[in-house]
Amino acid sequence: QTVVTQEPSFSVSPGGTVTLTCGLSSGSVSTSDYPSWYQQTPGQAPRTLIYNTNTRSSGVPDRFSGSILGNKAALTITGAQADDECDYYCVLYMGSDFYVFGTGTKVTVL
Amino acid sequence: QVQLRESGPGLVEPSGTLSLTCAVSGGSISSGDWWNWVRQPPGKGLEWIGEVFHSGITNYNPSLKSRVTISVDKSKSQFSLTLNSVTAADTAVYYCLTSSPYRFDYWGQGTLVTVSS
Numbered sequence: 001q002t003v004v005t006q007e008p009s010f011s012v013s014p015g016g017t018v019t020l021t022c023g024l025s026s027g028s029v030s031t032s033d034y035p036s037w038y039q040q041t042p043g044q045a046p047r048t049l050i051y052n053t054n055t056r057s058s059g060v061p062d063r064f065s066g067s068i069l070g071n072k073a074a075l076t077i078t079g080a081q082a083d084d085e086c087d088y089y090c091v092l093y094m095g096s097d098f099y100v101f102g103t104g105t106k107v108t109v110l
Numbered sequence: 111q112v113q114l115r116e117s118g119p120g121l122v123e124p125s126g127t128l129s130l131t132c133a134v135s136g137g138s139i140s141s142g143d144w145w146n147w148v149r150q151p152p153g154k155g156l157e158w159i160g161e162v163f164h165s166g167i168t169n170y171n172p173s174l175k176s177r178v179t180i181s182v183d184k185s186k187s188q189f190s191l192t193l194n195s196v197t198a199a200d201t202a203v204y205y206c207l208t209s210s211p212y213r214f215d216y217w218g219q220g221t222l223v224t225v226s227s
Contacts, residue, residue, distance in 0.1 A: 001173070034212035038156075045205055045220055046156065051213030089156055093212050097169035099158040101148075 004092055004102040011108045012080045020105045021072040022090030028071035033092040035073035037066060041086040049088075050075060077107070085109040112137035114206050114218035122200075122225050128193040132206030132218060139182060140164040144209045145189040147180060149202040150220075157202075161209060162189055196225045 003025035012018040022035055029035060031053045038046040048057040050066035053073065063078045073092070077084055090102040118130035132145070139145065147159040160170035162180040170178050174193070182189040193200060203220040 036213045038214070040156075045207075045217035046214075047217075048214060057213075091158070091214070098160075098171055101156040101158060104155045 002094055002100050004090065004100045006090060006102040006105045009106045009108065011110060012077070014080060014082065014109055016080050017076065017078045018080060018107065019069070020075045020088055021069065022074070022092070022102050023072040029068065029073045029092065031068060033094070035066065036091045037075045038089045038091065039086055040089065046089065080109050082109050112208055112216040114208070114216060116204060116206050116218045116221040118221065118223070120222060120224060122196055122223060123227050124197055124225055126196055128196050128200060128223055130191045130204055130221065130223070132189050134187045134189070139184055139187045139189070142210065143215070145182060146207045146209050146214065147191045148205045148207060150205070151202045159191065198225050201225045
């Protein structure tokens with residue numbers, strides 16, 4: 001069974017920078033996995049931040065950026081703001097026409 | 111902008127069948143998008159269930175494939191989820207959403223389905 005792993009939690013200071021990662025239990029993440037990132041505040045549906053590794057969705061501030069770092073996908077928040085405090089999920093396209101969500105990272109801004 | 115709204119019973123008995131419908135507005139269900147279901151158990155992470163194209167082609171999460179059917183009704187501009195033999199582990203908020211190649215776009219507000227007697 002494919003497991004997509006993320007850090008359970010991260011803390012960042014206001015104005016600071018944090019990089020969240022998205023890895024595979026076995027193997028490396030590449031652009032061919034088309035990593036995407038979603039932001040979810042409590043009680044709300046997720047919102048698309050990044051798709052196709054590094055393309056920002058419409059209306060997403062440029063303080064959010066995506067990349068491949070080593071063998072993982074990464075989401076970097078530069079200049080963190082209070083309303084960035086929520087949960088973040090990555091998704092990988094596993095070929096064979098199915099998607100897998102990562103385990104999610106809870107970001108705290110304090 | 112596409113809008114999606116889930117509907118269906120909020121309570122299902124164990125071993126029963128969960129059935130949800132997603133109404134599509136603001137766009138054509140016959141567009142090039144795929145139509146997906148994702149769920150989230152209370153306090154837990156997100157899980158992709160599967161997707162359907164307007165032609166009826168489907169793709170499912172291998173871990174749920176034996177119990178899931180997703181179908182589309184173009185005449186009603188809606189698509190549906192059926193999950194058989196449910197247990198308490200299927201209690202979750204169920205979201206319908208669209209996807210274009212390799213990304214999820216528009217999400218419904220979600221609907222909580224509880225499996226309990």
